[in-house]
Amino acid sequence: MSALAEILSSNFLLRDALVGSVLVGLVCPLVGVYFVLRRMIFLGVALPQLSAAGIAFSFIGYRVAVGVHEHGNVSERSLAMVGAFVFTLVGLLVLTAFERRGRETVEARIGVTYAIAAALTILFLAVDPHGDAEMVNLLKGDILSTTRESLTMLASLLGAVVLVLFAFRKEFLLVSFDRDLAIVFGKRAALWDGLLYMLIGVTISLGVMTAGPLVTFGFLVVPPLTARLVTRRMLSFSLVAAMLGGAAAFGGFYCAYRMDLPLGPAEVALASLVLFVVGAASMARQAAARMRTP
Amino acid sequence: MTAPALALRDVSLGYDGRQILRGVTFTVEDGEFCALLGPNGAGKTTLLRGMLGLLPVLRGTIEYGIDRRTSPPGYVPQRDSLDPIFPLTVLEVVLMGTFARLRPLQTAGRRQHRLAMDCLAQVGLEAIAKQPFWALSGGQKERILIARALAAEPQLLLLDEPTAGVDPGATVAIMDAITRLNRERGLTVILVSHQLRIVRQVVRSVIWVDDGGAVKGTAEDLLSPERIADVFGAVAAGG
Numbered sequence: 001m002s003a004l005a006e007i008l009s010s011n012f013l014l015r016d017a018l019v020g021s022v023l024v025g026l027v028c029p030l031v032g033v034y035f036v037l038r039r040m041i042f043l044g045v046a047l048p049q050l051s052a053a054g055i056a057f058s059f060i061g062y063r064v065a066v067g068v069h070e071h072g073n074v075s076e077r078s079l080a081m082v083g084a085f086v087f088t089l090v091g092l093l094v095l096t097a098f099e100r101r102g103r104e105t106v107e108a109r110i111g112v113t114y115a116i117a118a119a120l121t122i123l124f125l126a127v128d129p130h131g132d133a134e135m136v137n138l139l140k141g142d143i144l145s146t147t148r149e150s151l152t153m154l155a156s157l158l159g160a161v162v163l164v165l166f167a168f169r170k171e172f173l174l175v176s177f178d179r180d181l182a183i184v185f186g187k188r189a190a191l192w193d194g195l196l197y198m199l200i201g202v203t204i205s206l207g208v209m210t211a212g213p214l215v216t217f218g219f220l221v222v223p224p225l226t227a228r229l230v231t232r233r234m235l236s237f238s239l240v241a242a243m244l245g246g247a248a249a250f251g252g253f254y255c256a257y258r259m260d261l262p263l264g265p266a267e268v269a270l271a272s273l274v275l276f277v278v279g280a281a282s283m284a285r286q287a288a289a290r291m292r293t294p
Numbered sequence: 295m296t297a298p299a300l301a302l303r304d305v306s307l308g309y310d311g312r313q314i315l316r317g318v319t320f321t322v323e324d325g326e327f328c329a330l331l332g333p334n335g336a337g338k339t340t341l342l343r344g345m346l347g348l349l350p351v352l353r354g355t356i357e358y359g360i361d362r363r364t365s366p367p368g369y370v371p372q373r374d375s376l377d378p379i380f381p382l383t384v385l386e387v388v389l390m391g392t393f394a395r396l397r398p399l400q401t402a403g404r405r406q407h408r409l410a411m412d413c414l415a416q417v418g419l420e421a422i423a424k425q426p427f428w429a430l431s432g433g434q435k436e437r438i439l440i441a442r443a444l445a446a447e448p449q450l451l452l453l454d455e456p457t458a459g460v461d462p463g464a465t466v467a468i469m470d471a472i473t474r475l476n477r478e479r480g481l482t483v484i485l486v487s488h489q490l491r492i493v494r495q496v497v498r499s500v501i502w503v504d505d506g507g508a509v510k511g512t513a514e515d516l517l518s519p520e521r522i523a524d525v526f527g528a529v530a531a532g533g
Contacts, residue, residue, distance in 0.1 A: 036379070037377075037379055037380055039377070039379065167398075167399055168398060168399075170390075170393050170396065170401065170402065171393075171398060173390070174390060174393055176380075177376065177377070177380050177382075177390070178371065178375075178376060178390070180343075180346070180348055180369070180371060180375075181369055181371070181390070183346075183347065183348055184346050184347065184348065184366060184367060184369045185366045185393060185394040185446065186362060186363055186366055186394075187393075228379070228381060231381050232381050232383060232426045233381060233382070233383055233386060234380070234381060234382060234386060236381075237381045
């Protein structure tokens with residue numbers, strides 16, 4: 001049986017991992033569209049790292065407040081989810097608050113956040129004597145360990161994120177494109193920003209827990225950048241970005257399975273390859289158009 | 295006698311608690327066409343942003359002759375303030391104006407699409423509804439932003455330098471469109487501009503911003519050649 005047929009068969013051993021991977025690939029770009037449009041791409045590096053620090057911190061917090069935590073019980077993922085979400089959301093709110101009143105560059109603030117988050121992640125793991133392989137796997141985002149329960153939680157939460165994103169897409173577009181106009185229209189811009197940041201926080205937390213910081217950053221940024229090159233409307237921009245992300249996740253999974261490669265890097269490499277090809281084609285098309293112009 | 299479209303009473307405006315304008319008092323009547331003029335850095339944009347509710351009023355009151363929740367003003371920002379990274383067609387930009395009267399979860403339907411096309415027709419650009427917004431010339435973009443403001447179905451229209459950086463032909467087309475909206479639809483218009491010669495031809499009243507304050511008067515009084523020469527130099531006064 002070919003690798004593709006094997007992956008698509010109903011009794012494929014890693015079916016839950018495949019579905020989880022494609023879900024992250026589909027939904028991260030829908031949120032990433034706003035990273036690209038609001039010129040917050042570097043936040044896509046810092047926030048997943050903060051999310052990872054939150055996961056590590058949640059286990060230390062549990063050990064200090066309650067006692068030794070047993071890995072493998074059902075609450076482990078919930079605990080990690082809470083830690084990841086709180087760190088991501090707080091980081092996002094602090095960074096955006098500084099953006100409105102700070103004098104240093106945005107890159108400096110995001111760079112410092114990334115450095116702090118990466119250092120904290122390692123320190124939290126070093127402090128916790130129970131920071132064993134399972135916790136490290138959770139931080140790396142070991143997608144192959146996806147279970148039916150974790151997949152159900154992932155699908156439910158990401159499904160809710162997609163619903164809210166599409167239900168309020170006109171509000172998110174207005175506050176992102178012309179915040180002043182939104183305020184003139186009497187819309188509560190801060191409220192819509194807050195809701196968008198919450199969706200970003202949930203998606204990044206789930207993405208990091210499922211696929212790790214690298215893959216989450218890759219899917220947040222690369223498919224929207226590719227879609228931006230080939231679309232002219234907002235709705236098609238979002239949909240094409242999601243489809244590219246889903247396709248890269250599936251294609252990356254296939255390549256990793258077929259060639260025995262690490263899954264996350266294979267997915268990001270494939271998404272990036274598509275970006276380079278589409279980018280080169282777009283540049284060639286523009287050059288040809290310039291040559292035709294007298 | 296009808297209520298004024300806008301009334302400012304002893305208004306102070308500024309940033310971070312620092313006052314830029316003090317004691318500003320004037321009214322803009324319903325259906326009036328008013329220009330907001332003054333030297334660079336005098337506080338024209340500060341005053342416009344205050345009237346739009348984008349800046350907190352530090353002192354005094356601003357009253358609207360309309361219920362801003364049910365009938366928000368139309369606003370045309372400087373087009374450079376908008377980011378070209380957004381992939382938007384002309385129609386999508388104009389449709390944003392209809393969001394003023396849509397509640398959350400309500401989507402732009404047939405009525406809003408018809409309204410957007412009608413607003414595009416009013417600025418003479420309905421033929422390019424499907425074109426990418428960023429591929430247009432500066433003058434066309436400005437007229438699209440005016441159409442977007444009209445799509446909010448406003449009674450009060452505020453424009454921030456709509457003719458800045460556009461060629462003379464486009465300037466005439468933009469000013470024509472605004473003048474028609476004022477004369478034919480009775481829209482109250484407040485316009486920030488540097489084009490003194492054109493403004494003098496179309497507006498009846500002027501709000502002059504200078505020296506930390508603002509006064510309102512007729513165009514003849516406030517735009518006399520002597521006054522313009524005093525503020526901007528002889529070339530502007532002659533133009």
